[in-house]
Amino acid sequence: MYSNKIICLLLALFLFAPTFATSKVIELSASEINKNTDDMTPYIYNLLSKAENKKGNFKLVFPKGTYHFWPTEAFGKYHAITNHDNGFRYFAFPIIGMKNVEIEGNGSEFIFHGQIIPFLVENTTNFKISNVNIDWEVPFYLEGSVVAANDANTSVDLRITPGFDNYKIQNNRLIITGEGWEENFLGENICFNPQTKAVQYRTDDWHYIAKPWSMDVKATQLSPDVVRLETRFVQKAPPIGTIMTFKGTFDNNRHSPAFHFSDSKNMAMKNVNIYHAGGMGVIAEKTENIHLDKVNVSRRPGSNRILSVTADATHFCNCKGKVVIENCLFENMLDDACNMHGTYTKVEKIVDDRTVIARLSHPQQFGFKFASGDDTLQIVRGKDLLPKSKMQLIKVEIINHQFAKYTFKKPLNGKIEVGDGLENIEWYPVFEFKNNIVQNNRARSILISSPKKVLIEGNTLSSQMTGILFEGDMEHWFESGAVNDVTIRNNTFLDGAYGGGSPHVTIWVNPHQNEVNPDIAYERNIIIENNLFKTFGDGLLRAQSVDNLQFINNTIEESTTYLKWMEEPVINIKLSNNIIIKGNINKRSKPFEVKLDDSTRRTSKVTE
Amino acid sequence: MYSNKIICLLLALFLFAPTFATSKVIELSASEINKNTDDMTPYIYNLLSKAENKKGNFKLVFPKGTYHFWPTEAFGKYHAITNHDNGFRYFAFPIIGMKNVEIEGNGSEFIFHGQIIPFLVENTTNFKISNVNIDWEVPFYLEGSVVAANDANTSVDLRITPGFDNYKIQNNRLIITGEGWEENFLGENICFNPQTKAVQYRTDDWHYIAKPWSMDVKATQLSPDVVRLETRFVQKAPPIGTIMTFKGTFDNNRHSPAFHFSDSKNMAMKNVNIYHAGGMGVIAEKTENIHLDKVNVSRRPGSNRILSVTADATHFCNCKGKVVIENCLFENMLDDACNMHGTYTKVEKIVDDRTVIARLSHPQQFGFKFASGDDTLQIVRGKDLLPKSKMQLIKVEIINHQFAKYTFKKPLNGKIEVGDGLENIEWYPVFEFKNNIVQNNRARSILISSPKKVLIEGNTLSSQMTGILFEGDMEHWFESGAVNDVTIRNNTFLDGAYGGGSPHVTIWVNPHQNEVNPDIAYERNIIIENNLFKTFGDGLLRAQSVDNLQFINNTIEESTTYLKWMEEPVINIKLSNNIIIKGNINKRSKPFEVKLDDSTRRTSKVTE
Incomplete structure (x- = not known):
């Protein structure tokens, strides 16, 4: 062997x-x-x-x-x-x-x-x-800097960045134009800071409510390079000088x-x-x-x-x-630096004693070749994503780009129910992410979903949302891959989670389970050691449904780049087992606050 | 033989x-x-x-x-x-x-x-x-009848037809909804008459300027089944009682x-x-x-x-x-009863002495399998669509859904130039259209583009645009097929061309040539005989670039259904040869006005 x-x-x-x-x-x-x-x-x-x-x-x-x-x-x-x-x-x-x-x-x-x-x-x-x-x-987007903003009528005047002449105003709408294409809607948008070149602090408060196909952005050309946009913001208009970016509608x-x-x-x-x-x-x-x-x-x-x-x-x-x-x-990407995951297909129908029909559920998965005829699949319960059994296929028949029929070698014998997930456990990689720099992007630095050995070492990470995110889900993205062997060491985590909006923390173990079983964890064996955290927020680690999570020998320093915008313990863990927290050096003026719920505390060791 | x-x-x-x-x-x-x-x-x-x-x-x-x-x-x-x-x-x-x-x-x-x-x-x-x-x-459209209209602010109030609950109003927009789909734009629209069930007389004056993706239709729910739409019309708001129909945007x-x-x-x-x-x-x-x-x-x-x-x-x-x-x-279709045609692909590049690259130009032709490896193609000049030569293929290589590379059996020897059209003369049918009724639809009754034998007999035709249209073009639809043997006999043409807008006539021979050669016709041998025309307008036949067009033994009666909206001779022919007009019975009070240009008159015989 x-x-x-x-x-x-x-x-x-x-x-x-x-x-x-x-x-x-x-x-x-x-x-x-x-x-x-x-x-x-x-x-x-x-x-x-x-x-x-x-x-x-x-x-x-x-x-x-x-x-x-x-x-x-x-x-x-x-x-x-x-x-x-x-x-x-x-x-x-x-x-x-x-x-x-x-x-x-x-x-x-x-x-x-x-x-x-x-x-x-x-x-x-x-x-x-x-x-x-x-x-x-x-480029496939448009940008401009805010030269005037008015919270009362929720308008901004944008000076289009020099070099971006890829737009026109037609019927009071700003249309992004390109070589052989036009994007008729401003669509997804986010603000950047011209000095730091990073996503604007608390950008989630400033961005336009511009749903796909929304018509309620009125555009007027004020001068050759200045356009007024009238619409509404999540909270208020972005600050003068902020750079707004627009990349068109989701799904296009x-x-x-x-x-x-x-x-x-x-x-x-x-x-x-x-x-x-x-x-x-x-x-x-x-x-x-x-x-x-x-x-x-x-x-x-x-x-x-x-x-x-x-x-x-x-x-x-x-x-x-x-x-x-x-x-x-x-x-400066508009999404994660790295997302590594598998796929859950959802069982929709039991056809016979060896055959089920399952569905690729997110539109951006349609057409994905989920499995071949002899792959071994893991069956997970829909409600908690926990594994039920493993079964080998003998045939996959594609029905259309969402649905396929899976025939197994052995009888189902009740091992699969409608609502369960199927996960292709033959297709996960060993993964190393070493000596990289991630900065100034929208979204996360890294998402990890693979049961194989994972090493994240020597990186400098600073993203607007979470630094390292673990999350399987069967409700939106349908991304699979509970981890089993992850080492996160010798990295520098700089300011992160500065974009506002959702309560992101630097490292977040966040499987999306409708029910959490406190005795059986979704994620396993995550070692976070010898890292430097230098960030303005308190939340360094939040987790649930994890077994053997170690946060050891890390150094924590204070950054004053941004103002803290939410309350969160440094470490916040629930519904987990075998947590070890020790040897960490807290150089901040604030205490090293660790919050564990009762079920987690019973099996955990915390010193600092 | x-x-x-x-x-x-x-x-x-x-x-x-x-x-x-x-x-x-x-x-x-x-x-x-x-x-x-x-x-x-x-x-x-x-x-x-x-x-x-x-x-x-x-x-x-x-x-x-x-x-x-x-x-x-x-x-x-x-x-x-x-x-x-x-x-x-x-x-x-x-x-x-x-x-x-x-x-x-x-x-x-x-x-x-x-x-x-x-x-x-x-x-x-x-x-x-x-x-x-x-x-x-x-259904894939929405309809409602106009219960109030205001030309000043160009609004209409529509009572949605009972049974059509497939819509919602969101952000001041009317969105057509269906089973698993939504159409975010009202898009292409036209008015119908509730009594006749036909397209509304002069509908081209009433319809909304609602270009694809246009945002300028504001919708308000006035009562459970009445919606107010504010926008602008081509001329004015449609009459009370008119039924407006919306089918969403072109290309979708x-x-x-x-x-x-x-x-x-x-x-x-x-x-x-x-x-x-x-x-x-x-x-x-x-x-x-x-x-x-x-x-x-x-x-x-x-x-x-x-x-x-x-x-x-x-x-x-x-x-x-x-x-x-x-x-x-x-x-009651939203387009023609029958359109029969071939395809022009446009030569974009001469690759070598046997090979050219040509392009399918209309987006709705993309992916069309224009030719196989041994088909014989006819080459036509771009400017007048007249045939230059015929050449047999030995190979077709698809580049993408627009472009393909065509290799011919024999050397080009200058027979093909950039801008010429290619036409697949192996794929045209003999065609019979007999004893059919066409009525109340938008657009034409029949478009004919095939060089093979065509018989149109015993039909009753009444469409909002032209009854029978002949037109090859290499500027918009890229539809090929100059006719060579067409008989139109024993049909009844009722009111047509009542939609307003373009100057449609009952039968229209209208190849789209940038230059017309008065000596060489695009269309040939069209015999129109023993038909009954009973229509409110004067224009029964308009033609150009046709050789041997006969309009004989037809009966013309007057209809008072609609008011005439444009001036046009009964017959109006130019740049053609060998026209025969004889034996027609004019039962109308107005004269049987025939207009031929000088070049046509020289070779033609007109009695009545």
């Missing part, structure tokens, strides 16, 4: 080695580049379609330069991407069904125009990309992630800067072994754009093998 | 025989029906998926009854349908890759719920359906046609009533031999809904063999 593990590990390391033999080098010539300066897309498409290349086995080398890519004559297909909006999409580099593909950019700029996905890597083994900068000529604003890895194996990215994307920086699903080294999702140095990508920097859904993210800078 | 033609004709008749041997009869049992009264869809899906049925060879017999169909567990896929909106669609009867399928409804009601396509027949040979009524529980309101025939052969429909659809009644593309007998697209007798389907009753794009439509009633 042990030796098998070693062999597996060695095999994994071997497979995952970032260098692999590519049989030929295709170096782009100056004449080819000169012929295609307006649009490299058809040239690359033809190159990839050639008989000698379409199975891969090449290294494509770009001389250092600036290359432009348009969707017009790009490869296109209907495309489902998890946690994005499905639709007919265009791709600049459709790496599909290949082996051994390497792209060397030599520090080149790849500039994209309009709705196009730069890199799709699908059903491919061994893909590596290095030394490329990715950006869009016209995640179309062009920079990298999509799907059903692939051994992906390696090194020295890649993603300065923008209309969606995530890197989204991977059902992919084995991914290594990101110095992959920065960040503002372009010197740019006056406040945002990098319009969703998560990185996101991994039901990946396996090993996912490593190291030495990266993730900043 | 002659005998070959006879053999082909006999073969076509044989293949097209509406009765064919189906190997087994599947009669639905009462117990199966009782188990599935809420939703028959999964039962039918399972039945069609069974190994013994999935290649076809069955007759499915429904005992007379009412059957309900929902999209929830329906077969689903991304689906491109010409002249509709592409997207992920659900199908109640996915007849795909089958042979010899017959559906006998015995007069049953098939009631659909939400966005679902009742019948998809794809890559299938020999399909027949009889004795079925198709309707939706909640053609999702659920009743029947989609695609890449199939020998389709037969008999005694089918289509009372509603969110799109067309029957849309067929690249399908050979279609026979519609007593297929009514109409208001359900006794229903208080003013509309039948929300687009064309029937539409045929690049079909071939023989299309016959007879004994049908087409009324």
Whole structure:
């Protein structure tokens, strides 16, 4: 058993080695580049379609330069991407069904125009990309700074940021325009601070109530670069100088992630800067072994754009093998730096004694390939998400992009009920997130949902919501993956949870259970040790339904950057077991307040 | 040569025989029906998926009854349908890759719920359906009658038609709701007359300026069934009592046609009533031999809904063999009764001496399978749409849903230029439209674009725009098919062109050429004989770029239903050749005014 593990590990390391033999080098010539300066897309498409290349086995080398890519004559297909909006999409580099593909950019700029996905890597083994900068000529959002605000009539006057001429006013509405697209609604919006470049302190109070399709934002052009918007805010108009950003409506604003890895194996990215994307920086699903080294999702140095990508920097859904993210800078995204999770499908019907019908429930999961015919699934109870049993499939029949029929090898014997969740336990990765910086983004730094070994080490994290969040749920996102072995050590947690709104804390263990069983935890074995916390708020750790959570040898310092906006103990744990809190150094003037409910206290040890 | 033609004709008749041997009869049992009264869809899906049925060879017999169909567990896929909106669609009867399928409804009601396509027949040979009524529980539009109108503030108060509770008012907006869908914009709208049930006289003056995504319609609930809408009209508010209809925005309101025939052969429909659809009644593309007998697209007798389907009753794009439509009633659609045409793709790039890249240009053509690898294409000049040459393909490579690369058997030798059109001359049908009634619909009765033999006989036609329209164009719809042999005889044309707006006439030959060559006509051989015209307007025939147009032995009577709203000669022809006008009986008090331009007059014979 042990030796098998070693062999597996060695095999994994071997497979995952970032260098692999590519049989030929295709170096782009100056004449080819000169012929295609307006649009490299058809040239690359033809190159990839050639008989000698379409199975891969090449290294494509770009001389250092600036290359432009348009969707017009790009490869296109209907495309489902998890946690994005499905639709007919265009791709600049459709790496599909290949082996051994390497792209060397030599520090080149790849500039994209309009709705196009730069890199799709699908059903491919061994893909590596290095030394490329990715950006869009016209970004998928609009920004401007507040030059006047009026709480009484709830208007703001925005000076559109220089360089953002991608808008028009029509019928009293502000329409965001781009290359080949228009966004008719301001949609999702958030404020940034021009000095810190971070999300504005308590931004949740300022943002517009601009629901999808809301018509109640009236726009008037006051001068060539100033637009007045009249609507209503959650609490009040944002302060003068604040930068407002608008990215259009939910269900229509995640179309062009920079990298999509799907059903692939051994992906390696090194020295890649993603300065923008209309969606995530890197989204991977059902992919084995991914290594990101110095992959920065960040503002372009010197740019006056406040945002990098319009969703998560990185996101991994039901990946396996090993996912490593190291030495990266993730900043100014409109969503998490990293979300790693599996998927719950919900049982809707028992068909016969071996077969059930289950449903993918979140619209951004529609079309996700949840399981194959021989995967082993874990069945969890709907009400508390706790495991009931494991069962092996023999057949999966897709009904449509939501529903599928799952036939098991052995009879159900009452082991599955309507309302239960199914979780594909074959597709979770070992995960390392090391020596990265996360700052200035909307939402969280990291979400972790994998039962495999997880190491979060040496990072500096500062996000507007929670720093590290654990949450399985079967009510909104349907993300699975109770943890079993997590180490969070030697990280620096700077100011977080400064966005206001919900009561975020720095580390939050928050499974969404309708009923919590105080004796059986959802999450297990989370070790938080030797970290430095330097933050303005009190809440460092809040948890429930966790067994063996250790908070040890951490140092806590006080930050005065922001004013505290909610009351919360430093540590606040309930309905959990075997909690150890010890060896922490509290350098703040305030006490180290630890709150445990009675059921938790019985099995826990707290010193400081 | 002659005998070959006879053999082909006999073969076509044989293949097209509406009765064919189906190997087994599947009669639905009462117990199966009782188990599935809420939703028959999964039962039918399972039945069609069974190994013994999935290649076809069955007759499915429904005992007379009412059957309900929902999209929830329906077969689903991304689906491109010409002249509709592409997207992920659900199908109640996915007849795909089958042979010899017959559906006998015995007069049953098939009631659909939400966005679902009742019948998809794809890559299938020999399909027949009889004795079925198709309707939706909640229709894809909203209607109400004007109970008050105010031209000054351009508001109308609408009493929502009883039974239409499919709406809500939110943020001062009227949102159309349905089963599983919401339409956030009133969008395309038109007025009907409650007495005649026809489109309102001069409706183009009354309708709302409600462009897609327009926000400027403010809605207020005045009483439980009365809603006030404030916006602006083209000319003025519609008269009290007028019925306003709203079907949502263009590009989002053609999702659920009743029947989609695609890449199939020998389709037969008999005694089918289509009372509603969110799109067309029957849309067929690249399908050979279609026979519609007593297929009514109409208001359900006794229903208080003013509309039948929300687009064309029937539409045929690049079909071939023989299309016959007879004994049908087409009324109260929101578009044409029948549009029969091919497709122009526009040449965008010359790749090499045998290869060009061409583009499908209208968004509702995206994804259309324009040609196969050995089709012969006709090349037409962009400026006048006149044929330049014919060339056989050897390869078609799809780039994306707009662009494709076409490689020809022989060198281009300058025969194709950028801006030319390509037309697939292998895919046009012989067409007969006989003994049908068209009335009360928005748009035209018939559009004809096929070079094959066309017979339009024994029909009664009365539409709000043109009765019979001929128009190829490469500027908006990109519909091809210059005619070569058309006979229009023994029809009754009642009041038409009563909607106002554009200067429609009863029969209009109107190819959209940027330059007209007076010596070479686009259309040829149109014989209009022995018809009765009884209409309030003067314009019976307007034409240009036609060779051998005959208007003979027709009778013209006067109707006093409406007031004439534009000046137009009875016959108005320019830039044409070989026109014959003779033997017509003018029973009106006004003269039979014929206007020919000089170039036309030189080769024409006019007596009366």
